[in-house]
Amino acid sequence: MTDTATEAAGRHAGGAMRELADDPSSRKRFLRMMGGAGAASAFAIFMAACGDDEDEGSGGSGAATTTEKKAATGRDLEIVQYALTLEHLETDFYNAVIDAGIIKDKALGDTAKMIRDNEQEHVDALTATVEQLGGKPMRPKTTFDAVLEGGPDMVLQTAATVENLGAAAYLGQAGRIESKEILAAALAIHSVEGRHAAALNTVVGKTIVPDGAFAKPASMAEVLPKVKPFLA
């Protein structure tokens, strides 16, 4: 099910992911989890139930030791960590924008808060999933000063860019995910990112479907350099 180019891209991106993992601020993640939402815990229960089929998957490696055709693998863990990194980035971005009071329009501000809440739910759910898989959740350190200094237009343009990129990033991983349960979860998030992207495209006067009738995927190797400016 894999082609070598995709695998090579994944390995390359894997190095970048490990770089992010070394960030000491990842230990602060627990602060973030204090307000875990109901949806996130439902998700965690869902994920927990997935692992119970054969055994608890108790080793530190995170690779489930079942003989199931589509059980979670080390690659799944890497993909969930990658998604978690992107969701942290999005959540941090909206929090920075909201805290800075840059968006004056009431309706737009409400939309930004709603999207932020969605992203926080994604962070909580993915964090729980990483732990379920035996991994240590990633928590990148982010910076958006340059964007905030650019003013409201730059903030909205960046939001649209990040959401379109996020949607493409999930789509780029769908075919690589081994576990059906993780795939289902990723899809549930993927389409919400697509909704965000369409709404923000509308706000900045772009078409809701920049790729036409078929959304284009983006690989880890394509996505990570684009988010690097936001990583402190």
Next chain:
Amino acid sequence: MSHEQLVAPELAAIDVQGISRQSFIMRGAVAAGAVYGLGAVGPFVRQAIAQEGGGDVDILNFALTLEYLEAAFYNQGLKRVGDLSGDAKSLATEIRDNEIEHVAALAKTIESLGGMPVKAPGVDFGNAFANQKSFLKLAQTFEDTGVSAYNGAAPAIESTEVLAAAGSIVQVEARHAAAIRLLNGQPISDGGFDKSLEMQAVLDAVKPFVKS
């Protein structure tokens, strides 16, 4: 190839749209797993997967039926809704064109897998075209249901290529849903996770609009 002789007549309704009994069992088991915990249904799911033959074709035909419905809905709406605003008209046109492309791509994919694409269903959208409000209200239902249908069916897809195509389409459906919701003054999503629906729930939801 995807149609099989049904042993249990009560399952015939499920097969009407070209969906195999195995696919349905699979979907039901996955849905049950979401509620009761996957451990309870794991072996059942594996059995259903093992039994599935033309599963991807069945799923694609299910998707094709939905896309036919959506394309027809926007086509008729664009002709019949009298008070469409400029924004609503251009959005409905863009969406309609996307749905037509989805129909063509799905039919082609089914053929490439050696399957037989289902025909366009007869449709009846009742009073949905009375005005822009009723039109956009049903549009939102169709788009949200479409997202849930793809998200529900996708994990059962065997082929990586077919999964990629379904993912590519569902993201566009989600974009449609958000844009329609903006016009309707609704939040663009219901929380952080789009619901997934099993096939039967989707078929029940669209049944009022299908005329055989």
